[in-house]
Amino acid sequence: MASPATTPDAPARTGAPCREGGERPLALVPVRCCVCDADDADPVAVGEDFEYRTSPDLFLAVRCRRCGLVYLNPRPDNCELDRIYPPDYHAFNFSEGEFGFVYKVRRRLEARRLLSCCRSLDADARILDIGCGDGFHLDVLREYGLPGWRLEGIDPSERAVEAAGKRGLKVRRGLVQEIDLSPDPYDLALMIATIEHVDDPPAVLTAVGRLLKPGGRVVVVTDNADSPDAGLFRGRHWGGYHFPRHWNLFTASTLRELALNSGFEVESLSYVASPVNWVYSIRNRMVDRGSPRWLIDQFSLRTPVSLAFFTLVDSVLCWMGKGCLLRAVLRKSP
Amino acid sequence: MHGAVGAPIAIIGAGLAGLTAATFFRRQGIPFLLYEAGSAVAGLATSFHDPDGFTYDFGAHFITNRLAAAVGVGAGCRTVESYGECVRVRGKFHRYPLGLLKVPRYLSDALRSRMTGSRPADSAAEWFRATYGRAMADEVAIPLLEAWSGVPATGLAASVGEKLGSSVWKTFYLKVASLRLRRAVASGYSHEMPESPDVWHVYPEGGLGLLCRRLAAGLDDSLRLDSPVEAIEVESNRVRAVRVHGREQPVSAVISTAPCHVLARLVRGTDALRPMARFKYRPMIFANLRFEGRGLLPDTVLWIPEPGRPFFRLTETTQSMPWLAPPGKTLVTADLGCEVGDELWKLEDEAIGHRCLSHLDEIFPGVREKYLGCRVLRTPVAYPVFLRDYEADRRRFEQSTGVDGLFSIGRNGEFAHLLMEDVYWRTLKRLRGVVAIPGRGRDLRCAA
Numbered sequence: 001m002a003s004p005a006t007t008p009d010a011p012a013r014t015g016a017p018c019r020e021g022g023e024r025p026l027a028l029v030p031v032r033c034c035v036c037d038a039d040d041a042d043p044v045a046v047g048e049d050f051e052y053r054t055s056p057d058l059f060l061a062v063r064c065r066r067c068g069l070v071y072l073n074p075r076p077d078n079c080e081l082d083r084i085y086p087p088d089y090h091a092f093n094f095s096e097g098e099f100g101f102v103y104k105v106r107r108r109l110e111a112r113r114l115l116s117c118c119r120s121l122d123a124d125a126r127i128l129d130i131g132c133g134d135g136f137h138l139d140v141l142r143e144y145g146l147p148g149w150r151l152e153g154i155d156p157s158e159r160a161v162e163a164a165g166k167r168g169l170k171v172r173r174g175l176v177q178e179i180d181l182s183p184d185p186y187d188l189a190l191m192i193a194t195i196e197h198v199d200d201p202p203a204v205l206t207a208v209g210r211l212l213k214p215g216g217r218v219v220v221v222t223d224n225a226d227s228p229d230a231g232l233f234r235g236r237h238w239g240g241y242h243f244p245r246h247w248n249l250f251t252a253s254t255l256r257e258l259a260l261n262s263g264f265e266v267e268s269l270s271y272v273a274s275p276v277n278w279v280y281s282i283r284n285r286m287v288d289r290g291s292p293r294w295l296i297d298q299f300s301l302r303t304p305v306s307l308a309f310f311t312l313v314d315s316v317l318c319w320m321g322k323g324c325l326l327r328a329v330l331r332k333s334p
Numbered sequence: 335m336h337g338a339v340g341a342p343i344a345i346i347g348a349g350l351a352g353l354t355a356a357t358f359f360r361r362q363g364i365p366f367l368l369y370e371a372g373s374a375v376a377g378l379a380t381s382f383h384d385p386d387g388f389t390y391d392f393g394a395h396f397i398t399n400r401l402a403a404a405v406g407v408g409a410g411c412r413t414v415e416s417y418g419e420c421v422r423v424r425g426k427f428h429r430y431p432l433g434l435l436k437v438p439r440y441l442s443d444a445l446r447s448r449m450t451g452s453r454p455a456d457s458a459a460e461w462f463r464a465t466y467g468r469a470m471a472d473e474v475a476i477p478l479l480e481a482w483s484g485v486p487a488t489g490l491a492a493s494v495g496e497k498l499g500s501s502v503w504k505t506f507y508l509k510v511a512s513l514r515l516r517r518a519v520a521s522g523y524s525h526e527m528p529e530s531p532d533v534w535h536v537y538p539e540g541g542l543g544l545l546c547r548r549l550a551a552g553l554d555d556s557l558r559l560d561s562p563v564e565a566i567e568v569e570s571n572r573v574r575a576v577r578v579h580g581r582e583q584p585v586s587a588v589i590s591t592a593p594c595h596v597l598a599r600l601v602r603g604t605d606a607l608r609p610m611a612r613f614k615y616r617p618m619i620f621a622n623l624r625f626e627g628r629g630l631l632p633d634t635v636l637w638i639p640e641p642g643r644p645f646f647r648l649t650e651t652t653q654s655m656p657w658l659a660p661p662g663k664t665l666v667t668a669d670l671g672c673e674v675g676d677e678l679w680k681l682e683d684e685a686i687g688h689r690c691l692s693h694l695d696e697i698f699p700g701v702r703e704k705y706l707g708c709r710v711l712r713t714p715v716a717y718p719v720f721l722r723d724y725e726a727d728r729r730r731f732e733q734s735t736g737v738d739g740l741f742s743i744g745r746n747g748e749f750a751h752l753l754m755e756d757v758y759w760r761t762l763k764r765l766r767g768v769v770a771i772p773g774r775g776r777d778l779r780c781a782a
Contacts, residue, residue, distance in 0.1 A: 014539050015409035025409035030361060039361050040766050043527060043759075046400045048408075058399055058408025074406045235532035289515065 015056025016048035019086075026055045026083060026244070028074035033064040034201050034248055035258050040065045041073065047236045047243045050284040054084050059243045067257060070225045070249040072241075078199055084245055085157060090301060091133035091193075092159045101304050110137065111144040113272065117219045117329060118188065123148040125187040130154055130176050130208060131194030135164030138171070152186075154179060177207040186211050189218040196222050196246040205262035205330075212332045218264065220328045221272060225249040227324050228317055229277050237288060239280025240324075255328050264330035271323030275310030276301070278324065341584040342367050342556075344576045346563050346600075347591030348375040350754065351744025353549035354761040355589050356556065362769060367585075368553060369578060371562035375550045381541020384709055387660040390622045390667060392713055395542055396535045396655070398520050400527065401755045407548050411536035417518035417654045418633040421474055422640070422697065427632045431505060434470060443467025457722060459487035461495040477639035481646035483719045484616055484671050491725040504529070518654060526759040537655050542754070566590075566740065568603035573739035587768070591744035593715045594731070606736035609727035613749055618716030619670040619678060621645070621686050623694070624706040628652055628664045630698060643693050644678070645670050663706065666694070674714045683710040718749045741768055 015025070032039045041062035048058055062073045076084055085092075096103045114137060121127075123146050129138050132153030141151055153171035155161055164171035172179060177200070189208045198204045208218050223240035224230065230238050240249055250258065252269055259266050283299040299306050314324050343359060345352050348370035359366040374380075383389050402408040419430040428434050435441050444467035455461035458479060462471035476487045483490060505521055511531035512519035518535040527533075538544035550557065558578070565577040566588050575582045590597050598611035631650040638646055645668035652664045659665045668690045672678040678686070687708025695702045720728060728749060735742055743761050745752045752760060 014412050028406040030357075030406075032361070039358075043400055043404060046403045046532060056409040057406075058403035058411070060400065060403035074404075235530050 013056075016058060017053055018049070018056045019053040022054050022083070023056060026057050026080045027077040028057065029077050030074045031071065031247075033067060033069050033071060035069045035254050035261065036064060036067040038064055038066045041071070044070060045235050045238065045241060047241055047284075049084070049243050050237070050287050051242070051280070052084075052086055052089065054086055055244070057244065059241075061241055061243075061249070067254055068251055069254045070251075072244060072247045075247050076244050081156065085159075087159060089159075092157065092163055093134055094136050095134070099302060102302060102307060105304075107136075107140055111140045113327075114140055114190075115144060117190075117217075118145060118149075121146075121149070121187055124150065126150045126152070126184060127188045127190065128152050128154065128181075128186045128208075128211065129190040129192070130204070131156075131191060131197060132164060132169075132171055133157075133160045135160075135167050135169040135171055137190060137192055138164070138169050139167050142169070152181075154181070175204075176211070177203050181211060185213040185216065187213055187216055189216070191218060192221045194222075195220050195250070196240075196242075196248055199247060201248055201258055202262050205258065205264065209263045209332050214332065214334060216332050217267065218330045218332075220255065220259075220326075220330060222250055222255070222326055223277060224251065224271065224322075224324055224326045225254075226251040226322075227277070228322055229281055229314075229324060233281040233285065237281050237284035239277035239284060242280075250326060252326060255326055259328060259330045263333050265333050267329040267331045269326065269328045271318045271321060272325040272327045273311055273314040273318040274324040275307045275314060276324070278310035278314065279303070279306050282306075341575075341586045343587045343589060344369060344563065344566075344583065344585040345589045345591075346576075347371075347744070347747075348546070348550065348557065348559075349591055349744060350376075350546060350549075350757050351591045351747060351761045352589070353546055353553070354758050355591075355743060355765055356553050357549050358762055358765045360553070360556075364769070366556055367583065368557045369561045369563050369576070370557065370559050373560050375557070375559075376543045376546040381543050382709075382711065383541070386624070386706075388622065388624060388663075388665050388709070389541055389658045390620070390651070390665060390709070390711070391542055392620060392711055392716075395754055396518075396537045397542070397545065397754050398524065398533050399536050400524075400533050401545070401758055402536050402538070404758065405545055405548050407538055407544050408536075410539045410544055412539065412655070412657065414518040414535035414537055414654045415516050416512070416634070417535060419635040419637065420631070420633040421637045423473055427636070429633070430635075430637060432502070432509065434474065435502070437470075440467060440470040440473075443469040455492035455495075457488045458490035458492055458494040458720070461492040462487065465495060474637075474639050477641060478637055478646055481639070481641075481643075481671055482616065482669075482717065484673065485719060485721065489722055491720040491722045491728070493725065493728075494720050520755075523753055524755045524759075525753075526756045526763070535654070537658075563592075563600060566597075566601045568601055568606075568737055568740070571604055571606065571736075571738055573737060574603075585739075587739040587741065589765070589768075590740065590742045591747040592742075593746040594742065594749045597735075597742055597747070601737065601740070604737055609724060610731060610735075610749075612724050613728065613731075614719045614721060615715035615746070616717045616719050617672050617674045617679065617712070617714045619672050619686060620711040620713075621668040621670060621683075621690050622709045622711070623666045623668060623687055623690060624659070624708065625664050625666060625701065626662065626704040626706060628656070628662070630664060630666060630701060630704070638697075644668070644689055645693070648694075668694075679712065683708055686710050715746055717751060718746075741765075 041064045043060055044063045045061040063070050132155050138151045138153050161171050161173040195201050256266050279299045286296045317323055342365040345355050345368045348368055356368045381391050402411045420427045421430050447467040462475040479487050508519045508521040519531050520529050520533050561578050563576050567575040573588045575584045594610040594613040598607040601607045634653040636648040647669040649667045652659045
């Protein structure tokens with residue numbers, strides 16, 4: 001007979017590991033599916049804030065049995081946004097100084113992708129970036145786009161607005177549904193890695209629709225909940241969950257349904273290669289399983305080798321129609 | 335079709351199933367009243383804390399990280415790092431279930447039974463012999479089943495076995511994952527949702543009541559404590575009202591978590607539930623024996639298929655959850671099958687403790703010197719007993735109560751051996767079905 005399983009007498013901590021000052025559980029609220037309004041979902045993943053350790057909570061991702069949307073339920077209350085987006089959150093400071101070579105490569109890649117969405121715009125087009133963070137995409141457009149484009153951003157985070165301001169960008173703090181923006185309509189809106197963070201995607205998209213010119217477009221880029229990496233790490237570690245900050249995760253069909261419900265026509269729906277979810281999925285698994293720090297550190301936004309490798313992998317998958325990110329170009333319905 | 339239009343739904347019982355139902359209806363915007371006979375919520379999910387620092391439940395329970403996350407109590411739960419079960423056969427301990435396959439006669443009989451195939455079993459005894467092989471069935475499964483149910487295995491329906499899950503390979507895979515991850519990965523625990531290395535056991539700080547308290551938060555307006563439902567009035571085979579404190583409350587539907595035989599007694603105006611009055615639950619005594627030291631048992635759970643012992647299962651909860659006893663002390667829970675009012679049921683706590691102790695001392699010589707005392711919990715409705723006599727009625731009841739607007743849910747209400755997580759997911763699934771009945775969901779919401 002093997003010896004009995006023994007554990008130390010010292011009380012084990014409760015909940016997930018968390019950073020200093022993050023010991024208080026978050027206020028969590030139950031939610032319904034934002035696409036079909038059903039409250040009929042099965043659990044698909046249980047996880048924790050592997051990346052920033054902002055709270056000791058465990059989080060549940062569920063899949064709507066009616067439409068297939070994957071969403072966090074329960075999720076943090078809106079009053080907890082400052083907790084779950086800490087000052088060191090990467091989107092507040094994605095700069096060359098911090099990320100070096102990776103920043104330079106990503107800037108080039110993003111420039112090519114963004115400009116492909118802007119080909120039909122006039123020389124004096126108005127462009128609004130919703131959830132612009134530190135203004136990375138606006139800055140790219142300023143450098144590579146037409147000089148006459150009028151660029152604006154909006155973000156609910158004071159830190160993000162401050163960082164964008166330092167870049168000399170015109171960014172306002174607030175939510176697109178609530179803020180009083182210029183009455184002149186926009187030609188193009190960008191929602192790059194934004195829709196998955198917002199509490200009410202239909203309300204946000206509808207509000208964006210009101211800000212656009214007739215026939216104006218919005219480009220939505222978001223994690224693909226049907227991608228191979230999502231399948232491989234489905235139960236816990238998928239980087240796309242980004243527990244607890246990604247509240248709604250779409251597939252091609254749920255994104256299409258959301259667009260139609262919010263007054264848009266889908267002009268195109270395609271896949272974009274990205275190494276980020278691959279790298280974070282592997283990193284999350286290693287963090288969760290106590291791998292050595294030197295190994296974990298090979299998988300981050302600062303490690304060119306793993307990023308390059310998974311960019312290659314995901315490019316092949318994209319070519320096969322299964323990329324990490326979804327990109328939908330939506331046109332405001334007449 | 336349902337009872338009084340515009341009236342709330344009555345939920346009977348504020349245990350895990352009743353509270354899950356209440357939170358479901360609240361989110362659906364459907365009005366309800368939650369009646370609890372006792373003065374507090376939690377029912378069988380109650381934890382007991384004695385003044386000496388020991389915590390124990392009705393039997394040994396834990397939940398999964400998935401259920402904790404769903405209810406929003408994950409931050410207050412501790413990870414259970416290990417969990418294992420053993421069986422004592424002919425004086426030797428064997429790990430369950432894979433260790434039993436190392437016994438040559440068990441393995442050869444099991445393989446032979448698999449290869450020869452089998453005809454549909456008429457009883458639990460036949461089912462176990464056909465599935466596990468005669469040797470393992472006769473020496474392990476059937477003695478345990480009989481001690482647990484209090485009925486010969488030939489008198490039990492084959493469906494007892496059908497409720498057991500998990501293939502050998504899946505069990506092996508999850509066990510390896512558990513050892514590698516140092517987490518008690520759930521295996522054979524959840525039948526409603528998939529099991530995987532990402533789902534493991536946790537235990538809420540302060541006991542299982544945390545789960546129920548979180549579910550009960552915000553239900554104050556609809557929760558009626560100290561309010562036993564005295565009758566359920568049925569008219570033209572539809573639920574019409576419930577009677578509480580002698581007063582009639584019109585209802586649109588009744589969701590009952592009461593044991594089936596109790597529910598059958600509550601219903602007035604129909605004979606549809608009369609067969610359920612025969613459904614039998616096995617009463618159980620849980621003797622919580624306290625000892626000096628830790629690791630008295632070879633694993634967290636020890637099954638003892640030995641006729642003549644007062645208990646058939648021993649659980650040393652501190653091997654999985656060391657925080658349930660003060661440092662350097664341990665708690666062994668002995669499960670004793672009994673009947674309400676029999677000699678065992680009437681014994682004083684310490685007498686039960688000493689009866690267990692004399693048998694424990696035979697199995698683990700010297701344990702008597704470490705004994706610190708005993709606290710006993712008794713429940714008249716621990717496990718459903720699937721007698722062949724009423725198997726046809728039980729299968730009918732699985733489909734429906736036979737009364738429009740009357741639904742029976744939860745471990746006792748479904749007359750099923752459901753574990754904690756299954757109670758939660760299964761209750762949600764069944765209630766979604768209730769609301770999805772054409773017209774019902776709309777009508778129930780109209781009452782709001």
